[in-house]
Amino acid sequence: MTALKPKDDMAEPEQQQAPVEQDRPARARSAGWARIWPFGAYIGFIVVNDVLGRCGVDAAALRWLYAIKIGVVVALLVAFWPHYRELQRTPLSWRAAVAAVLTGVVVLLLWINLNAGWMTIGSSAGFDPRTGGQLDWALVAIRLAGGALVVPVMEELFWRSYLLRWIDSPIFENFDPAQISWRSFVVTVILFGFEHSLWLAGIVAGAAYTVLYMRYRTLWAPILAHAVTNGLLGLWIIATGHWTYW
Secondary structure, three states, rough: HHHHHHHHHHHHHHHHHHHHHHHHHHHHHHHHHHHHHHHHHHHHHHHHHHHHHHHHOOHHHHHHHHHHHHHHHHHHHHHHHOHHHHHHHHHOOOHHHHHHHHHHHHHHHHOOOOOOHOOOOOOOOOEEEEEEEOOOOOHHHHHHHHHHHHHHHHHHHHHHHHHHHHHHOOOOOOOOOHHHOHHHHHHHHHHHHHHHHHHHHHHHHHHHHHHHHHHHHHHHHHHHHHHHHHHHHHHHHHOOOOOOHO
């Protein structure tokens, strides 16, 4: 009887680890939904805005829908924050920060120049923050903050942190960004590009942000680059009046 005792002792750790292994797919699904919901809410508001516009709702009134959209996305990001473990454990080195800032500036320069007719999908009225010919600075501040601070976090969590890695591995949180396959790279970059009316500029931006993620293996690198691009783009729009870029 005593000979069986060591086997029982060895079995106990395996029995204890089994539920942990079984929980990994469930945790991955929860982490996935935590990245899908903010992005889905953002896209949902775009659809609502389009439908209301087609129904005759005044465009000036619809501008404030953007503030509600950003508020909802922020609330979801805060609610799901414990699921974004990589943002809490992968800091940004100074080299990655410099590369991200430079990448963000280059993407901006390409974004405002890749605007030929064949490089665009449809037409966009953009976001005009003027009221009676004068800038409404509350609207300007909301749009700038949303574009530079909220959208980069929301989009990078969905496109780079989740979808890019999920295509290669359903247990995506444990998948090393440096090991991303060409299939995953191409699919997500193209989808990211066609999320934007300037589809070619979107593809270029998506490729640049993905390379940053793969090179430095921290999501903060593409988030910072994305924030630089969007923030500088917003300032350029205000200075030049090219509202369609918003």
